[in-house]
């Protein structure tokens with residue numbers, strides 16, 4: 001009676017012999033000839049004995065199959081969604097206008113005359129209604145922030161609880177929605 005173990009041994013021996021044969025006989029197939037990336041289990045661009053050996057080792061195992069095509073489509077959908085709503089710039093700005101951490105911030109200053117912060121975003125001519133900019137003021141006092149644009153720069157004004165423009169730490173994220 002042939003057991004499962006015997007069958008696996010037979011398969012492995014067959015692969016070892018096949019390996020030897022493949023080493024002796026030069027391959028005649030050119031790269032890309034009938035190449036199926038789904039069969040290339042180690043993703044090295046070649047279907048060879050290494051891919052077969054991986055299947056041989058896993059021979060007899062079982063589990064929940066995955067629908068590779070559906071998985072690929074799902075990933076493409078997610079990437080597409082990420083591309084449609086893209087972070088253009090972000091940062092944490094201190095009271096004096098210095099960015100402690102920032103993404104795509106070319107410069108950031110406090111304008112003492114205008115009483116607002118002016119942020120130059122790298123490679124962007126900022127117009128307030130072309131982007132989605134979220135600003136959050138930092139602290140435990142009643143403050144709110146507004147966005148505007150001036151000469152292609154992002155303008156952020158922080159107001160205190162009675163509506164006076166003030167200095168204060170804040171953080172912002174700017175998104176771009178693609179058409």
Ligand SMILES: [Ca+2]
Pocket residue numbers: 040041042043044045046047048050051
């Ligand atoms: Ca391979």
